[in-house]
Amino acid sequence: MFQESLKRLVQETDGGLAALLMGFDGIAVDSFVGNAMTSDMNTVGMEFSFILSQVRKATEILELGSVVELTIRAEKLTIMIRVLTPEYFLAIAIQPEGNLGKGRYLLRVLGPKFQAEL
Amino acid sequence: MFQESLKRLVQETDGGLAALLMGFDGIAVDSFVGNAMTSDMNTVGMEFSFILSQVRKATEILELGSVVELTIRAEKLTIMIRVLTPEYFLAIAIQPEGNLGKGRYLLRVLGPKFQAEL
Numbered sequence: 001m002f003q004e005s006l007k008r009l010v011q012e013t014d015g016g017l018a019a020l021l022m023g024f025d026g027i028a029v030d031s032f033v034g035n036a037m038t039s040d041m042n043t044v045g046m047e048f049s050f051i052l053s054q055v056r057k058a059t060e061i062l063e064l065g066s067v068v069e070l071t072i073r074a075e076k077l078t079i080m081i082r083v084l085t086p087e088y089f090l091a092i093a094i095q096p097e098g099n100l101g102k103g104r105y106l107l108r109v110l111g112p113k114f115q116a117e118l
Numbered sequence: 119m120f121q122e123s124l125k126r127l128v129q130e131t132d133g134g135l136a137a138l139l140m141g142f143d144g145i146a147v148d149s150f151v152g153n154a155m156t157s158d159m160n161t162v163g164m165e166f167s168f169i170l171s172q173v174r175k176a177t178e179i180l181e182l183g184s185v186v187e188l189t190i191r192a193e194k195l196t197i198m199i200r201v202l203t204p205e206y207f208l209a210i211a212i213q214p215e216g217n218l219g220k221g222r223y224l225l226r227v228l229g230p231k232f233q234a235e236l
Contacts (some may be wrong), residue, residue, distance in 0.1 A: 028121055044180055054169055067192050068192060073188070074185050077183075101219075
């Protein structure tokens with residue numbers, strides 16, 4: 001059900017490595033992992049689901065409204081997360097030199113397809 | 119010493135509201151806050167210095183290398199953080215409809231000026 005969109009997300013983003021649909025509790029719904037991905041996408045998602053929950057608490061305290069998107073650029077990997085519903089988020093792992101703008105665009109465009117099924 | 123660069127960061131970013139140089143311990147070194155900023159930039163920085171430390175732990179566990187940049191897009195505010203040294207980071211607060219790309223560019227370009235003084 002989600003495979004096609006997850007695959008599209010990875011393959012149409014230059015430098016796209018893996019995509020993941022996950023609950024805020026760190027339990028994955030579905031994922032697509034390309035051959036070039038060297039980290040375990042589920043573990044990455046779990047670590048960042050925790051971070052995302054912390055970010056949610058911070059924006060609440062600061063009265064900044066809901067979290068829309070979170071991007072973490074580390075030396076070896078970029079993780080871009082888009083919050084879909086209060087329970088689920090969509091994440092993409094991109095190579096450091098990959099196209100973040102395209103990844104962000106696809107997360108935004110494909111988001112409603114996922115939301116419709118959640 | 120840092121005021122000029124902090125001011126430039128805010129004024130040359132479309133939608134730029136405030137900029138902050140802060141330690142990972144949540145203690146601000148210097149900041150520039152424009153008139154349109156409605157949140158307290160020090161409090162925002164403190165909350166996100168905590169998040170940044172959590173992100174650092176996560177990327178360590180995941181062996182993704184050092185954190186380079188962190189972007190949080192909330193409904194009412196976007197926060198973009200660039201790590202300058204293991205002790206300090208530079209943050210800019212941008213309106214939701216502001217120019218993230220310009221903010222990121224200026225963080226990258228002005229970063230070395232701050233690093234040279236830290």
